[in-house]
Amino acid sequence: MKHLYKKAAKEGHPVLLLLHGTGGTEEDLLPIAETVDPDAAVLSVRGEVTENGMPRFFRRLSEGVFDEEDLVKRTGGLNGFLQEAADRYGFDRGNIVAIGYSNGANIAASLLFHYRDALKGAILHHPMVPLRNVALPAQTAPVFIGAGTNDPICPRSEAEELASLLQNAGADVHLHWENYGHALTASEIRAAADWYRAAF
Numbered sequence: 001m002k003h004l005y006k007k008a009a010k011e012g013h014p015v016l017l018l019l020h021g022t023g024g025t026e027e028d029l030l031p032i033a034e035t036v037d038p039d040a041a042v043l044s045v046r047g048e049v050t051e052n053g054m055p056r057f058f059r060r061l062s063e064g065v066f067d068e069e070d071l072v073k074r075t076g077g078l079n080g081f082l083q084e085a086a087d088r089y090g091f092d093r094g095n096i097v098a099i100g101y102s103n104g105a106n107i108a109a110s111l112l113f114h115y116r117d118a119l120k121g122a123i124l125h126h127p128m129v130p131l132r133n134v135a136l137p138a139q140t141a142p143v144f145i146g147a148g149t150n151d152p153i154c155p156r157s158e159a160e161e162l163a164s165l166l167q168n169a170g171a172d173v174h175l176h177w178e179n180y181g182h183a184l185t186a187s188e189i190r191a192a193a194d195w196y197r198a199a200f
């Protein structure tokens with residue numbers, strides 16, 4: 001997968017896996033990684049699917065309606081890539097904390113839905129429920145969900161449902177609300193950074 005990697009400035013800090021939103025690139029979330037943990041390693045990946053020229057992590061049939069077969073396949077591909085990257089760059093596969101926005105948050109959530117040890121933790125900015133009617137593996141990863149009370153793309157009910165599905169699987173979920181629609185604001189990023197510092 002097209003990606004960029006930055007080594008940790010301090011030994012033992014997590015690897016931040018950055019997953020952009022629809023139409024983004026692997027450069028987009030770099031400033032967020034810098035705010036959340038400037039000493040962490042960074043593995044930032046570009047989605048391999050394109051929709052009218054816009055990179056995404058999996059196909060969708062329409063806005064908010066996912067191609068589940070493709071989602072499952074791409075989630076497996078990303079999980080495999082994480083192992084390859086760990087081998088190539090020599091980091092601990094068990095020390096990855098995802099930071100995803102929108103479509104990137106959805107594939108991060110899908111990793112948690114499919115694999116027990118895919119992530120050590122996750123910051124999900126404006127996620128949806130990636131798919132329903134699957135039995136989640138037991139999850140111990142702490143999860144921050146940043147959501148908008150008035151988000152037209154990722155509605156309030158989706159964030160709440162995602163939080164309870166992850167909680168039922170054992171995850172410690174913190175749900176943070178903003179009132180700026182689908183936008184990722186500085187105050188949401190600050191809240192995620194505060195949560196991260198307490199969690200790791």
Ligand code: MLT
Pocket residue numbers: 021022060063064065102103104106128153
């Ligand atoms: C998705 O397709 O993953 C969601 O609708 C969010 C987005 O538009 O990226």
